[in-house]
Amino acid sequence: MSFPRSRYAVLRLLALLGLLAAPAHAAEATFPPTGAVGLVPPPGMVPAKAFAGFEHPSGASIVIIEMPAEAYGQLVAKFTPEALGPTGFVAKGTGEGLSVTGGEGRLLRGSQSANGLAYTKWIAVVRGGAGTGLVTVQVPEAARRQVPDKAVEAALGTIAFRAPGNVADQIAALPYSVGDLAGFRPVRTLMGNALLLTDGPKDIDPEGEQAIVIVAPSLGQVPVAPGQEGAFARKALGTIREVRDIAVTDEKNSTLGGAAVVRLRGTGSDTLSGRMMSVHQTIRFDGAGYLRVIGFAGADQRDVLARIDRIAASIAVR
Template identity: 70%
Template sequence: MMPRFFPRAGRLLAALGLIASASLALAAEAAFPPAGSVGLVPPPGMTPAKAFAGFEHRSGASILIAEMPAEAYGPLVEKFTPEALRATGFEAREAGMPLGVAGGEGRVLRGRQAANGLAYAKWVAVVRGGTATGLVTVQVPEAARGQVPNEAVEAALSTIAFRSPGSLADQMAALPYGVGDLAGFRPVRTLMGNALMLTDGPKDIDSDGVQPMIVVAPSLGRAAVPAGQEGAFARKALASFREIRDVTVTGEERTARDGAVVHRLRAAGVDPKSGRAVALTQTIRFDPAGYLRILGLAPADRAEALARAERVAASVTMR
């Protein structure tokens, strides 16, 4: 944000900065996460992120890119309002505005959000082009606005581009971990360049919740959990899973593997949409720099799938 004094000079400098940033962006080619189909020209100083699909800056600023099927655009836009996102802590300055996207369309919300004791300037854009929908989230710590100014972010958003996605095998190869034993599950898609969804059944999208499924997801960045608090963290993570209600822990186990603490919970709950009973298993591997969470779900009458989900969890190794 420009200082309030010398407003005309401030606006002029901002305009010049925006023009310069946009010119540099147009001269460069969009960068894409490995095997990803949504990319952009990142602001100066931002480099490809190692722990997620997107870009990061030494100041703590980040651009997170999540990809979804093209048909997800309509439902996302319907919920793309300041009121809907306020529940997540995001305070938008105004309603969603059109965002120009080469060969596609998009909308963007601008505002701020507080997290972990810090205040961030934030942009959330939903875009569609080709065969994909992208959700692009930019966060810049208020203290770093001079290093990643608004004008540079706006210029980067104007360069969002699409390409043909890599194969699922390519996307899995780009994950920061490998899965050694699928145990009868089938990989469906990767999410945000670091999460993996697997299922046991013919449907890729199981809106009725009748197929057992697994989600593997590491923490974003450094998110170490203090020693001795792993169990409390695991229970809180399971209780916060909004897709299942009335969660009751039925079993708990703590082990060590390769210098990491591995905490496993078994639980039962209810699918709020169908009212059906659901069985769950959650394994979290706690390393000094972060954690890796593997969540398995199955209809209660297919609880045998949980043992196979735990085989998958035991086979996951960091790259």
């Protein structure tokens, strides 16, 4: 996955039987634990265990990413088929407004292929209350009878906001704990399973002046064959969109509690500003999944890499 500096992203929902039984707006929205953005899930969709949103046995999913209210303008400015094209998303049309109670939104429909499967996809960016939400719905082509387009469209009309849980409650709900923050400040959780930390006073930092760290487990099972951890880690490092032309300057392989750990350090240039950056990535491989720690800092912030090491070493799965 990619982890934006102040960027965030995903969602989906609502089955036809639910529509026939009762109007979608008659039901109350369901919210992820401590989350501020929710909606009415369709029959057969249940709250996801690995991320903030909902999942269906067919593989359809709704991913919800929450951001501060001021992020809405930044997202809408780049919410175009052309801007999303490099991610593999093929849009149908140029998008349209989305009605949100007490707020506003924009919606794009389209398709995307991943891991050999084709998906019908909806991406909505919404603002309401004191926050912004990015809701992504994706339905495998083979599952469109189980989660039909009409049901998804109706569900998107049920997006609602509530007061978010505080940061301490959000962290307490994560599937892991961080014993040493190494001087970094928790900003918020992402998708219900990732944690964003920063080294400065700003929660939104579009100029990338502050060092940031993102801690995130894999979504679902991602088995990596023994001996292939290093190759996987280097490939994952190449998916970071925030820094381009990354050159690995150091690699360390170790074990922790029987799990293989690969730490990579490198340098590259900030995608937006061109400024030279230091990059840190630690991946702990454990069974069928992994936990990833990514850090970015200006090349002149030399103490940050050692502090990120402290964060990575202090993480314990609950």
